Amino acid sequence: MTKWQKNAAYALAVYALMVAVFRYSSGGQGWGTALLLALVTTPLALWMGWLRSRLNEQAAEWGRRRFRPWPEERRR
Template sequence: MTKGQKNAACTLALYALVVVMLRFSSVEEWDTALLIALVVTPLALWMGWLRRRMNEQAAEWGRRRFRPWPEERRR
């Protein structure tokens, strides 16, 4: 399975999960749940991407830090 196919499958699975959760956790009808999931799914994917990117940048910033942390300077 290529990376694009894997991403598409994960996106579809997330969409289906959101639709089912919205349909059975509240009094939403199927059409309303489908429409809300169209908004929620890209938002959830973007939030996951943003979290991953921030963690990568934080790790990179930690590697580039040239001064020791204050706790390490006291030793």
Template structure:
């Protein structure tokens, strides 16, 4: 599978789970409302996951770059 196909499959699975959660977790929510709410929630959840990965990668990169050298490197 290509990266695009994996992303599409993940988004579809996330959408299906969101529809089921919204439909059966809150009382009185119909299928139409659940489908529309999941349509809003799915891109938001995907964006939040992307943002978390991006911030983690940037934190790792900033952790590698230090203004002052590590104490072990100063002794050399």
């Protein structure tokens, strides 16, 4: 699978999961409302996942570039 196909499959799976969550939650939304709510929340969930991975990458890079030792590693 190409990267585009993987991303599309992942987005479709998240959308289907969101529809099921909204449809069968304790509030019991109708199918139309569940489909619309999932359409709104899926891009938000995908963006939050991307943001988390991006922040983790930046934190790892910052940890590699740190020039001062951590306080626990300092000898007094």
